[in-house]
Amino acid sequence: MPELEPIVGRYLRISVQGIPYRVYFEEAGSGIPLVCLHTAGSDGRQYRHLLTDPEITRSYRVLAFDLPWHGKSNPPAGFQDQEYRLTTQLYTDTIIAFCRAMELTKPVVMGGSMGGRIVLELALRHGDELGAVIGLEGADYQQPWYDTAWLHRPDVHGGEVCAALNSGNMAPHSPDESRWETLWGYMQSGPGIFKGDLYFYRVDSDFRDRVARIDTSRCPVYLLTGEYDFSCTPEDTLRTGKKIAGSKVTIMERLGHFPMSENPAQFRKYILPVLDEIAGRKRN
Amino acid sequence: MLEKLSELVNGSPPVVSRGRLVTTEIQVMVGRDEYCIKIEEGRIAGVEKGPFLMRPCSLTVRASAEAWGKFWQPYPPPGYQDIFAMTKRGEAEVSGDFRLLMQNLRYFKEVLEAPRKLAKEGRHA
Numbered sequence: 001m002p003e004l005e006p007i008v009g010r011y012l013r014i015s016v017q018g019i020p021y022r023v024y025f026e027e028a029g030s031g032i033p034l035v036c037l038h039t040a041g042s043d044g045r046q047y048r049h050l051l052t053d054p055e056i057t058r059s060y061r062v063l064a065f066d067l068p069w070h071g072k073s074n075p076p077a078g079f080q081d082q083e084y085r086l087t088t089q090l091y092t093d094t095i096i097a098f099c100r101a102m103e104l105t106k107p108v109v110m111g112g113s114m115g116g117r118i119v120l121e122l123a124l125r126h127g128d129e130l131g132a133v134i135g136l137e138g139a140d141y142q143q144p145w146y147d148t149a150w151l152h153r154p155d156v157h158g159g160e161v162c163a164a165l166n167s168g169n170m171a172p173h174s175p176d177e178s179r180w181e182t183l184w185g186y187m188q189s190g191p192g193i194f195k196g197d198l199y200f201y202r203v204d205s206d207f208r209d210r211v212a213r214i215d216t217s218r219c220p221v222y223l224l225t226g227e228y229d230f231s232c233t234p235e236d237t238l239r240t241g242k243k244i245a246g247s248k249v250t251i252m253e254r255l256g257h258f259p260m261s262e263n264p265a266q267f268r269k270y271i272l273p274v275l276d277e278i279a280g281r282k283r284n
Numbered sequence: 285m286l287e288k289l290s291e292l293v294n295g296s297p298p299v300v301s302r303g304r305l306v307t308t309e310i311q312v313m314v315g316r317d318e319y320c321i322k323i324e325e326g327r328i329a330g331v332e333k334g335p336f337l338m339r340p341c342s343l344t345v346r347a348s349a350e351a352w353g354k355f356w357q358p359y360p361p362p363g364y365q366d367i368f369a370m371t372k373r374g375e376a377e378v379s380g381d382f383r384l385l386m387q388n389l390r391y392f393k394e395v396l397e398a399p400r401k402l403a404k405e406g407r408h409a
């Protein structure tokens with residue numbers, strides 16, 4: 001018997017801002033749609049442990065898609081002469097296009113890092129369409145700690161430097177196998193893609209002036225951040241949570257910037273209660 | 285801890301291999317103590333303790349003895365597990381040839397983190 005995982009991968013045709021894309025996604029489970037957003041410069045494989053966790057997939061239909069230009073979602077025709085640059089508008093439009101094309105009803109959207117940032121914008125602008133948002137390592141703003149110009153230039157290997165920059169942004173307790181699998185995603189991203197994602201993260205998404213307007217009675221907001229995250233620090237998340245009335249913040253021990261992939265067993269302890277609470281709310 | 289660097293790095297063939305294009309001298313400041321680390325094709329060719337006068341080096345990494353002490357623990361506390369975590373919080377400073385650093389970032393991070401192995405093995409310099 002082949003040892004098959006329950007994950008199924010497919011391609012979806014969508015159009016975003018008038019440009020056609022062929023988007024790869026993986027899914028497993030049934031119930032409340034849970035759309036998972038990968039971090040900058042990586043892809044949906046980061047969520048494989050959630051996709052294979054029966055505790056989650058028995059009440060959630062978990063979907064993880066690769067943003068265009070990432071993983072198995074190709075860049076659009078003509079990419080060879082374009083500089084990839086993610087903006088708040090493009091990121092929002094892409095996620096909403098995916099959810100609508102898949103005909104998902106009130107999906108819960110969970111994102112890590114830049115995905116943890118964009119869910120704040122989604123809660124504000126599209127809260128009525130969503131069941132809840134979960135920001136992993138998310139905040140309304142954070143201080144940069146390196147110059148992104150180093151990520152894409154001919155004299156520095158992009159994959160190697162992207163991985164080496166992220167290597168210490170995980171908890172030292174996280175298992176080696178999972179840490180290196182997380183870094184493999186960074187080693188594989190296309191030239192300039194991490195840098196292009198960070199345009200959104202660094203330049204185009206200072207949400208400090210708007211998160212207080214999020215209405216958590218329309219769209220509940222959960223923020224979970226690892227104590228070892230020095231990129232989006234626990235202080236950044238706590239400050240953001242204070243501004244969003246009704247939001248729930250958890251600081252996770254022994255986790256860093258990539259909780260879902262750097263230590264799936266440890267992350268599970270924190271995410272299961274959140275998912276149970278959201279599912280309970282939906283049932284009542 | 286840095287005195288053992290030759291043994292720690294040279295005893296790890298994958299680390300030496302990752303630094304095969306690195307031949308340089310770097311300076312590590314532990315508080316006021318100055319160390320000059322000579323690297324030849326990824327191997328640590330020597331570690332000398334200063335003070336030195338105007339000795340040229342390609343990179344300088346500087347932190348207090350307390351900060352390095354936390355950094356070299358097998359399981360460092362949050363904010364001390366990575367050299368850039370320390371620079372972000374103002375506990376460390378990196379200066380010099382950033383092109384050399386970024387071209388070989390994994391190698392240089394592994395060299396700086398090598399003393400953690402001593403603590404893991406219960407051997408302190």
